[in-house]
Amino acid sequence: MKRTTNWTSTLLIALGSVLILFPLYMAVSIALKNPEEMAQSIFSLPTGFHISNFAEAIELTNFFQSFKNSAFITIFTVVLTLLTNSMVAYAVARNMNKKYFKGLYFYFISAMFIPFPIIMLPIVKLTTALQMNNPSGLIILYIVYGLSFNTFVYVGYIKSIPGELEEAAIVDGATIWGTFWKIIFPLLGPINATVGILTCLWAWNDFMLPLIILGKPEMATLPLVQYVFQGQFSTNFNLAFASYLMALLPMVAIYLFAQKWIINGVTQGAVK
Template sequence: MDTKKTNWPATLLLILGSLLILFPLYLTVTIALKTPEEMSQSLLSLPQHWHFDNFAKAIVMTDFFRALGNSVFITVMTVCLTLLTNSMVAYAIARNMHKKFYKALFYYFVSAMFIPFPIIMLPIVKQTALWHLDNPVGLIFLYTVYGLSFNVFLYVGYIRSIPKELEEAAIVDGASTWGVFWKVIFPLLMPMNATVAIATALWAWNDFMLPLVIISDKNFSTLPLVQFVFQGQFSTDYNLAFSSYLLALAPMLLVYVIAQKWMISGVTKGAIK
C-alpha cells in the first residue's frame, strides 16, 4: 500500500509564509480596536474592550466616503475601459502574429513592462497638466494605457488557444469582424476578463504614486492619498490610522477573496501558448 510522504520543507515554508501574512493583519485589527493606553500596555495582546467607535472617528476625520466615491469611480471606469480596449488590441495582435508588424507590436507592448515608472513620471505629470487631465479622467486613461502591456501579454496567449474554426463558422454565417469578436471571442474571454478585471481593480484601488503626482485637487483624492494625508496629520494616533487602513482595505480584500479562483484560472489558461 502506497503512502504519501509529507513534504516537510514545503509545509514549513507554507506555514512561515502564512504567519508572515497573518501576523501583520492581526496587529492591524487589534491596534484599530484598542485605545492608546491599551497599546502602551501591550502591543500583541487582544483589546480589553472593542472600540469600534475608532472606525466612526476615522470616517469623519478622513472624509472617507468622498474618497471612497472617488476610488470606486476610478476603479470601475478603469476596469470597464481596460476590458473593452485591451481585449480588442490583443485580438488584433493574436490573429495576426504571423505578420511582422503585429509581432513587432506585441513585443513592443511587452517591453513596456520593463520601464520603471520614475523614468517617465516627470513627462507624464507635465503632459497631463497641459492637457488638463490632472483629475480622475486622466487617471482612468493612464491606468488603461499602462495596463495595456501586461494585459495584452495575458490576452494574446489565451486568444491563441481558441480554435479559429469558431470564427470561420461565424464568418460563413455572415458575421462581420466586429460581430465575430463581440459574439464569439469576447464571451469566450470571460475567464481572462475576470483575471484582468481583478488585477486592474486591485492596482487602481491600491495605487498611491500615480494619484499623488497627477491629482491636483484634494476633492478628487483617492483612498490611498487620504490615508497618506491622515497619517501625516495624526501620526501619533495609530488607533485611528489603522482603523482607516482597514476601512480602505476591506472592499478589495472582499473582492479578491470571492474572485481569486477566476484570477488563478485565467492566468493558468493564458500561459498555454
C-alpha cells in the first residue's frame, strides 16, 4: 500500500515540538553560561560548561535543606491523599442513590470552581490562629484542596467496578472496611497512580500556598528559595536557571516515567 504523508499534522507536531523544546534549550543554555556570555547573546550556545553555576546555586538557596522540605511535604501529601481521598470517594460512589451523598458529591465538585484568591486571606488567618503555619499544616491543606478533583475522578472509576465483588465479599463475612482495603483499593491501581502523580507534581511545584503558609525561612520549599536570585535592580539569571533545572529534574523524571498512567487514569476516571 502506498503511504501518504499528512503534512498538516507533521507541521503541527513540528511546531509543537519547537514550542516545547525551545524554552528547555534556553533554560539549559543560560544555566551553563557566565554573565559575560549572557551579555553577548542570550540565544547562542555556551562556549564552556560553567558547572560552578550549579554549585553556587546550591549554596545560595540552601538547596539540600529546601529539597528535604519539599520531599517531606510531597511524600506525605501523596500518601495521605491516596488513603483519605479514595475512602471518601468510595463512600460517595456506592451511595449516590441517597440524597445526602449525592449532594456531598456535588458539594465537593463545586469547590473546583472557587478561585483561590477569594479564600487566600481567610486561610492565612485561620492557619495562623490554629498554629498550622508549618509543613504539617501545609500537608493538610493539600489533602483537603485536592479532594474535589480527586473525588471526581475516583467516583467515575469506582462506578465502573462491579458491585457484585463487594456483595460476594460481604457474603463471605468481610466487613466494609476489609472489603475496601482487600478488594476495592487494589483495583484502584490505575487511578491511584494518576492521583498520586498529579498530587506529587502539584505539591512539589506549588508556590502560592507555601508562600502564605510557611512562617519561617528554614521551612521554605524549593519554589520559594528561587526568590534569592532576584535583587532590587537585577537578577542573576545564570544561577537562577541552574537552580530551576535542579528543582525541575526530579519531577520531569517522574512524569516521563509515569505519563501513561496519568492519561489512562484521567480518561478512565472521568468517563464510565
